Amino acid sequence: MNIRVLEVLAAVGCLVLFIVLLVLLPGLVMGMEGLAYIVALVAFIAALSAAGYMIDKKAA
DSSP: OOHHHHHHHHHHHHHHHHHHHHHHHHHHSTTOHHHHHHHHHHHHHHHHHHHHHHHHHHHO
């Protein structure tokens, strides 16, 4: 599969994950919504980094 297609799919998947976490986490962590947003951001960055690492590993 083309590397560009994989990168776009990874980016869209991570964006969907980020939006889902932004919606769900504040409801699960009552009283600590700020922490929930930070956890969602960190999870998004980690998922995007892992996807980039895996795509780079596949391309090499």
